[in-house]
Every structure is written in C-alpha cells, then in structure tokens.
Amino acid sequence: MKPDSRIGAGGDSPPAGSGTPLVELRQISKSFGATRALDDVSFEIKYDETLGFVGANGAGKSTLIKILSGIYRESSGEILVEGQAKAVSSPTDSRSIGIATVHQNIDDAVVFGMTVAENLLLDEIAATSSDLFMNQRSILKRARAVQEKLQLELPLTAPIEALSASGRQEVAIARALVGAPKLLILDEPTSTLSARETEKLFDAVRDLRRRGITVLYVSHRMSEIKMLCDRTVVLRNGKIVSEQEAPLDTRKIASAILGELVLSTKHKSRPGGEPIFSGRGLRARSDSAPADLELRLGEVVGLTGLVGAGKTEMLEQICGRRPVESGAMRLRGREYAPRDAAAAIAQGVVMVPEERSMQAIFPGESLWKHCTVGMLPFFSHFGFLDRRKETAFARDVIQDFRVVCAAAEVPIEDLSGGNQQKLLVGRWLKNSWALVILDEPFRGIDIGARAIISRALREFSEHAAVIVCSSDPEEVVEVADRVLVMVEGRLRYGGRADEITSEELSEIMSQTSAQDRQDAREVTLQ
Amino acid sequence: MTKQDIQPQFESAAASPQSALARTKDLIYKYGLLVVLAAMIAYFSYAQPFFGSFINAMFILQAASIVAVIGLGCTVSMTVGGFDLSVGSAMSLAVMASAGAMVIFDLSGPAAILIGLACGLAVGLFNTFLIVVARIPDLVATLATLFLVNGMTLLGVGGQSVAEGMSVDGVAATGRFSPVFKWLGSGSLLGIHASVVVAGLVFVFVFVLLNYTRWGRAFYAVGGNPIAAAAAGIRVARCRMAAYIISGCLAAIAGMMLAARSNRGDVNVGDAYLLHAVSAALVGFAVLGANRPNALGTLTGAVFVAALINGLTMFNFPYYAQTFVQGLLLVVALLMSYMLGPKKRG
Numbered sequence: 021m022k023p024d025s026r027i028g029a030g031g032d033s034p035p036a037g038s039g040t041p042l043v044e045l046r047q048i049s050k051s052f053g054a055t056r057a058l059d060d061v062s063f064e065i066k067y068d069e070t071l072g073f074v075g076a077n078g079a080g081k082s083t084l085i086k087i088l089s090g091i092y093r094e095s096s097g098e099i100l101v102e103g104q105a106k107a108v109s110s111p112t113d114s115r116s117i118g119i120a121t122v123h124q125n126i127d128d129a130v131v132f133g134m135t136v137a138e139n140l141l142l143d144e145i146a147a148t149s150s151d152l153f154m155n156q157r158s159i160l161k162r163a164r165a166v167q168e169k170l171q172l173e174l175p176l177t178a179p180i181e182a183l184s185a186s187g188r189q190e191v192a193i194a195r196a197l198v199g200a201p202k203l204l205i206l207d208e209p210t211s212t213l214s215a216r217e218t219e220k221l222f223d224a225v226r227d228l229r230r231r232g233i234t235v236l237y238v239s240h241r242m243s244e245i246k247m248l249c250d251r252t253v254v255l256r257n258g259k260i261v262s263e264q265e266a267p268l269d270t271r272k273i274a275s276a277i278l279g280e281l282v283l284s285t286k287h288k289s290r291p292g293g294e295p296i297f298s299g300r301g302l303r304a305r306s307d308s309a310p311a312d313l314e315l316r317l318g319e320v321v322g323l324t325g326l327v328g329a330g331k332t333e334m335l336e337q338i339c340g341r342r343p344v345e346s347g348a349m350r351l352r353g354r355e356y357a358p359r360d361a362a363a364a365i366a367q368g369v370v371m372v373p374e375e376r377s378m379q380a381i382f383p384g385e386s387l388w389k390h391c392t393v394g395m396l397p398f399f400s401h402f403g404f405l406d407r408r409k410e411t412a413f414a415r416d417v418i419q420d421f422r423v424v425c426a427a428a429e430v431p432i433e434d435l436s437g438g439n440q441q442k443l444l445v446g447r448w449l450k451n452s453w454a455l456v457i458l459d460e461p462f463r464g465i466d467i468g469a470r471a472i473i474s475r476a477l478r479e480f481s482e483h484a485a486v487i488v489c490s491s492d493p494e495e496v497v498e499v500a501d502r503v504l505v506m507v508e509g510r511l512r513y514g515g516r517a518d519e520i521t522s523e524e525l526s527e528i529m530s531q532t533s534a535q536d537r538q539d540a541r542e543v544t545l546q
Numbered sequence: 547m548t549k550q551d552i553q554p555q556f557e558s559a560a561a562s563p564q565s566a567l568a569r570t571k572d573l574i575y576k577y578g579l580l581v582v583l584a585a586m587i588a589y590f591s592y593a594q595p596f597f598g599s600f601i602n603a604m605f606i607l608q609a610a611s612i613v614a615v616i617g618l619g620c621t622v623s624m625t626v627g628g629f630d631l632s633v634g635s636a637m638s639l640a641v642m643a644s645a646g647a648m649v650i651f652d653l654s655g656p657a658a659i660l661i662g663l664a665c666g667l668a669v670g671l672f673n674t675f676l677i678v679v680a681r682i683p684d685l686v687a688t689l690a691t692l693f694l695v696n697g698m699t700l701l702g703v704g705g706q707s708v709a710e711g712m713s714v715d716g717v718a719a720t721g722r723f724s725p726v727f728k729w730l731g732s733g734s735l736l737g738i739h740a741s742v743v744v745a746g747l748v749f750v751f752v753f754v755l756l757n758y759t760r761w762g763r764a765f766y767a768v769g770g771n772p773i774a775a776a777a778a779g780i781r782v783a784r785c786r787m788a789a790y791i792i793s794g795c796l797a798a799i800a801g802m803m804l805a806a807r808s809n810r811g812d813v814n815v816g817d818a819y820l821l822h823a824v825s826a827a828l829v830g831f832a833v834l835g836a837n838r839p840n841a842l843g844t845l846t847g848a849v850f851v852a853a854l855i856n857g858l859t860m861f862n863f864p865y866y867a868q869t870f871v872q873g874l875l876l877v878v879a880l881l882m883s884y885m886l887g888p889k890k891r892g
Contacts, residue, residue: 365779382770394778
C-alpha cells in the first residue's frame, strides 16, 4: 500500500457512458442455516455516485455489507468489479479490490491509546510488508503526507480519545481513504452522532462526492438519504424491492421499506385521560430551555428529535437515572423526586434503556432471569425467591411477545436482537406501572418485532402512561397518539400523531437543524 | 427474518441435533472436575485404605474448612464483579485482635469473637469506602487494604505473636484462651469437628444467599452488568458494600477458627490463605459448568485441594511439590471452564 497512490483522486474513472458499472452484484444469496438473509440480490453501483442503500432492520443490509467487505462469503452469486468477477473472501481481499468500509460502530475502527496519526496509518502499521522500525517522527511525516492528499485538517499528534465522536469518525473515514478505495461503504454513519456532528458528516460525504469517490451510503433515515443520495436501492426481507433515481420520493421509499405492514399499524390518535405524570420547568441539560411535560393515561406519547437533541437526558431524569436539572415533577398528583432508578421503580416508573447490550443485558444469564431482574420484590417472600413463579412469568412474556427461543432457560445471547428486545420490553408490560418510558425501543430490531411491540404498547397504555422516544420520526408516528419534537434540548412541537406525517416531522427537525448549522457557523467565525 | 420472528415461539432456535463431540464437550464441561475428584478419591482409597476412613475424611474436611470459609467470602466478592485481595489481612487482623482480647485484655470468649467479627466488618467497610465511594478499582483498592491492615496488625502487637503467657511491657500476660473460643478449633458436635460444622454453616448461608434470595440475584446482576443492574432498580453501591462486608466477616471467622486451633495468634498468618482461598473459588468455576463464582464450586475446590494434599502426603509425595500440583489443578479447572464453556459473545 503505497501512500502516494491515488488518494482521493477521481481523475482515473473511465469516461462517462462507457457503460460498465464500478461494482456489479449478480444474484447474490446468503443463507444462515434455514434463514435466507439475502435472496437473489442484483444491483449496480455506478462510478461517482452516492448510492443510498436502505431497508428495515433485519432486511439484510448488514449481511450484504459484510459480504462486500469480506467478513461473510456469499452462498451463491457473483461480484464484479469494473467488469471483472472478483472473489471477496477476506477483509484484505475486499481492500485490495478497492472497497473500503467504515462500519457502524466507529470505536471498532480506531484504537484508543494511540494518536490520530497512528490511527490514520493503522493498516500500514499492521501490514507485514511495512518497516519493522517506526518512530513517531516517521509516522507523523507520513500522516502529514496523507493529510495533505486528503485535504483534511486533523490534530495528528492528539490522542484519539481526545476527539469527539464525529472527530473519531472523520479519522475512521480518512483511514479508509488512505488505501485509495474505489468504493467507500458507510454503514449507518449517523447512528451515534449528535445533530451538529451529523451535519459535519453530511458535509464530508458531499465533499467525497465532489472528489469523485463512489459511496454506498447505508441508513434507515429517509431525511439523510434524500439529502445525500443520487439513487437508492431498497432491500426488504433479503430482496431488492425498489430502485429509485433522484429526485427521491421519501414516501415511496418508506412504503417500499415497510411493505404492507405499514397499513396495519395505522391508527387514530386517542385523546388521553387523566394526567399521570406532570413535569414543570424540566431541562434536558443545564443550559437547555425549561419545558413542561404532561403524560396521560390511555395515550402513547412519541418523543422524537435528532440524536443528541436531549431526549434521553430528559427521560433519564424522570426515571431517576440522572439528577434532575431543574423544575418539579408530580406523579398521580403527588410530589415525585426519585433518588435513583430503584426509587422510581418502587413508585411505578420504569424505563427501557436505549443501549440494549450495555444497559439491559447480563451476559450469559437466562431469559427468565432477565424477565424478573427489575421486579425481584414481586417474586420473593422475605427475600427468598419463588423460582417457579419467576419462570412462569418468563414463559408468559415469551408467549405473549412471540419471542423465538428454545426455552426460558437459554442464555439471552442465543436470541436475535429483535427477540431480545421483545423480551426486554415485554417484561415491563405484564404488570401495572404508572409510567413506562421506552428509549429507542425499535433500534436494531426487525419490522415484525416492531409491530408486536407497537401493538403491545398501545394496549398497555390503557392502564398507564407511555412515552416512546425515537430519533426516527416514522417510528414515532407509527406508535404514538401524540407527538413531541425536541430540538437542541427544547420541546419544539407538540400535536396529534394522526395529523402529521413522518416527512413533516423530519422537516421540522431538518429546518431547525439548518438553523443550528447557521448557529454553528457563527460560533466558528467568532 | 421477519417470518421467523412472527412464527410461534419455542422453536428450534438452537435445538439442532448436537454432534457427539459437542455433547461430550458439554459433559466434560459440567461434570469433568467432579469425575476427576471422585476418581482421585477412589484411587487413593484403593491404594491406601486409611485414606477413605471416616477419621481421615474428617482430617481432610478440617483442613479444607478454613480455606473454604475464606474462599466463600472471596466468592461473594466475586459475584458483584469484585475481587477481595484483603481477605488474608482481614484474617490476620481478626486472629491478633481476638487472641489479644483474651490474652492481653482478659476478655471473655464471646467478646473476643465479637471483636474478631468487628475487625472483619471494619475491613469490609474500609474496602467499601475505597471501591464504592472513592471508585478505586477493586483489585488495586483491596491490595492497598491488604498492606495497610497487615501493617496495622504488626504495629498493634509490636511485631510479636500473641500467646498465653506472652510478655506485655515486661510482664507476663495473665489472660487465657476462653473455652468457648477454643471450641471453634478443637471442639466437636455430634462427632464432627467444630471447624467443619462452622464451615458447613457458612456454606449453607452463602449457598442460600446466592442461589435462593433476591440479594444473591442482585449480586450476580451487579457482577454481570452494573449499568444494567442500576437501570433495573438494583442499588449497586449497597450490593457492593454488602458483598465486601460479608467477605471481610467470613475472613474474620476463618481467622478465629485458626487462632482457636493453634491457641495462639501469629503475625500475618492470613497471607498464605489468600491464594488458597482464591484458587478454591476459581477451581469452583468449573463445577457443574457454572463458569462463575458459586458457593458449591468453592466448597468443592477447597475439599479437592485438601484431599489432594492429604493423599499426596500419605504417599510421601515431597511437600515442596504440592504447590505445583495445586497450580496444575487450577490450570486444568480454568481451561475446562473457559475453553469448553459456551463462548460469550461480545
């Protein structure tokens, strides 16, 4: 890998109209046991385009990306690069035919404890062909050369952990570009970024396109696809169901992604009954504007906003996981100020946290233990647990939420993400609580699981107040009776869910994010 | 995958017919260590009939009892994801404090026992302060406690051992080990040695606590994922505190058992027990495929080591090779639980 090879150069793409696409996928199929993750998938990636690749969770997007990046091998089919069939059987193969992938989790692509320069040249440092002796100076020198070619400005000598999430992502993308790829795959690049960081990423992607680098942009967010892509390919249940050229019609894309299930989840907004929870003068962060929030019996409230808008911070205050910034809360008319999550649960306020594997999963523990862990007092007498009652409860959850599993005794890792989520949400919907808070309950789950959870939440809300938080406006419209939009810590909009479409909600979010971008510019000018 | 999810539950998600190899692996993983233990006992009893006698069995259990009690304490601290290196020093402190209370201050047996327990409690609370309040990593914090407590014990007795008739400021101490206290080391109940009875009671306490109470479940939850435990309404700090207090108190009980057996308090006697206790707890990971700290496993580990050393001694195996054999046992047990166990996915 020579550092002086064509980094970021768009000049050597063949003359337009030559007809051969950069990458062509022919009848790619992939099976895992009896499950067919990809079924006869064929499409082309043309030179110099930004191709949006969308689909619901579990549609097979990540399987296809793993095939292109050499992590999985296709069961059948062919990959052609510049007209020639290529075998992609390892990540090294993938890189050598000019495909670079930046995976969803940025922190998998950077090594903490190393400088930005070292991270940038990681592939070179790891290569067996490189010099045995390297020192900071020679690495820095080469990193500077790379930086110059890529026209980037990175703090090369800073430790990587000093950078923000978007800064680390910039390094990860730059690292992918060091090898002068023909195709850059970005897998859900905005999923861990804040609103402002997302804007920076968009600028970076537009810049790549200007330089003539072909990008395969994977996302499930309509607004991003519309903003960035020339063309989209929609995957559903492992099949290509739609291909569209710009100008993109997000409604058409959405219905292609969701299929017929989207119709079955339509509903009328219910008015909501007596107030269960009210908060006056709450702030998402100490510098946010204060907001009032009322949650009523018999309605599902959907809270949306871009990642980093402050939704989670607000909800965590309500469920006792974070100290209250300001204001006062009342629960069923009484003063409510939980000291911690345990106190909140004791008063009937429960929360399904955002990060499943980090905040809800106990590695190696069985399904039934996961079902009861948050409500152990219900299953014990004088501290002694009633195991029969626990497993009976777990079987109920498994049955009602159609959790696909061998038995209630298997470890939770045996389940797919969607089934884990059904179990982890379902366990809270079997008892009477005052308020149930769900933070991104649909993240990383497929559409079937989403439908089951949505339906259960609407039923459950007859007896409790429910608030669902999601950065995807479609999900919110699908499940909620009333919608709230949070922007930069402020509640910007509130209204009935059946009077607004997800596109309109995205618009509210994108309008304001354009304003924020303006703000950001002003800040940098100062 | 949608179709699969909507299908009814309890289907063959993982129920594909297991290969013979996988099944064998699973059997070894679960019962391997117990089979080795049984085979060893059978062989020793066959080759040396005295090994299998009731008297020798009592010797073995007696030898295992102190290690088992401290090991059970270590086990509790491991369930909350911690690691208590200070058990040896807590043990030494309890030895010196309880022996000193009787010999130097002429206090009664029950008072000495209470003082010993208070030492364990104090060490547990100090560890809690370092780990929960100051947020120092467990291993580092308890290592610091180890040195601090050992040093304190040495300072307290001026570096000498505590024994009946010892000289304190030039005058012979008049205090005696009380009979109540001595019973811990040499008494018996229904023909079973007192230290075995005490260890048995401690085992039942820890076993029931960890397996049948919600506190035990909470301990494992904290050890498995403290963030998720807090989100599920478990008071993580309180669990950690309880675990370290239990660990300190059990170490103190073990110390008093030792002091009662030897009728004296030697400086830093606990040091040697730390590693034995930790290795008993770790060997225990492999018992019945638990792959985590558990009471039954720790007890098995302690008995295993005691039986092994007893048997080897009977066959005139050189004492200096015992450590090697014990290390071998630990490695084999760890290999069993980590190589044959279900792979934890990240």
